[in-house]
Amino acid sequence: MEQIKILFFALASFFGIEDGRIASEKTTITIYPQNKEIEIIQEGLFTVIQTKKDSTLVLEQWNKILDVKRKNTAWSKELNNFPVKSFNLKTINNVIQPHLTLNYIKEKDLEALGIWYSEEKNEFSINNIPRDNIKTGDGKLKGNYWVFNAKNTITFTIEPFLQMPEDYKKLRRPLKELLQTENKH
Numbered sequence: 500m501e502q503i504k505i506l507f508f509a510l511a512s513f514f515g516i517e518d519g520r521i522a523s524e525k526t527t528i529t530i531y532p533q534n535k536e537i538e539i540i541q542e543g544l545f546t547v548i549q550t551k552k553d554s555t556l557v558l559e560q561w562n563k564i565l566d567v568k569r570k571n572t573a574w575s576k577e578l579n580n581f582p583v584k585s586f587n588l589k590t591i592n593n594v595i596q597p598h599l600t601l602n603y604i605k606e607k608d609l610e611a612l613g614i615w616y617s618e619e620k621n622e623f624s625i626n627n628i629p630r631d632n633i634k635t636g637d638g639k640l641k642g643n644y645w646v647f648n649a650k651n652t653i654t655f656t657i658e659p660f661l662q663m664p665e666d667y668k669k670l671r672r673p674l675k676e677l678l679q680t681e682n683k684h
Contacts (some may be wrong), residue, residue, distance in 0.1 A: 507631040508659055510541060510597055511560050513573040514567045515573070519536055520546050520557045521564075521674055523597075530614070530623065536608065544674035545660075547667055558681055561674070582609040595677060607647065616649065622674040624648040625655070632658040 511519030524543030530539035531538070546557045567573050567586065571581045574584055588595055603609060606616035606623070615624045624644045627633060635655035638647040647653040663671065 508541065508657060510544065510564060511647050513578070513599060514564060514573050516560055516563055520553065520560055522546070522660065524658060526657045528655055530609070530647075530658070532623075532649050532652070535603050535606075537601045537603065537612070537614075539597075539601075540599045541599075543598070544595055545671050546674055546677060547670045548672050548677070549670055550555055554677060554681070557674075557677060561678065579605070580611060581598075583641045595678075623649050623653060630659060630662060632656075632661050634658075665682075 503567065509519040509522045510523065511522045519609055523541035524545060526542070527538075527540045529538045529540075530536075546553070548554055548557070562622075563573075568588060576582060581601040581603055583600075583670060585600045586671065587598045589598055590596070606618070609616060609623070613625060616622070616625070624646045627631070627643050627645055633649075633655055634646060635645060637653045638645040638655065640646075644657065647655075
């Protein structure tokens with residue numbers, strides 16, 4: 500089994516944008532097996548800025564993401580097995596929060612996201628990577644895997660940047676702050 504895809508917390512990766520510079524502090528993933536739908540909500544968008552060039556690159560990526568939202572095009576090839584995809588940017592408490600919804604046909608389609616399905620046991624599972632800080636009340640940790648009953652709605656969160664190196668923490672900048680500085684929002 501592969502680990503959870505970076506797709507979940509690197510916003511640009513949903514849209515096939517290479518070297519994505521916008522990440523989320525926390526991502527909540529909910530799978531609705533009855534509807535064959537997965538919802539991904541990103542919170543606390545941020546970037547790491549070392550140079551003015553980094554700022555420019557992040558703003559270019561943000562504009563590409565806004566174009567995708569306006570035109571509803573250019574999804575990552577990894578998401579080709581998801582026939583229905585939606586992307587919305589919500590503002591909650593004055594903070595931008597991406598909401599993505601993907602519909603799948605077969606449970607096996609979720610493997611593109613690092614979510615595995617056992618038809619024999621009717622269970623979903625994901626690798627437990629300690630640095631990803633996965634939390635859930637819906638699954639059980641069995642060895643190196645979180646295991647979930649596929650009959651029920653499943654929710655888990657990922658917070659992979661809690662133990663970010665100090666050097667990067669100093670360079671971390673909320674996306675909202677960058678956009679306000681550049682008057683791009």
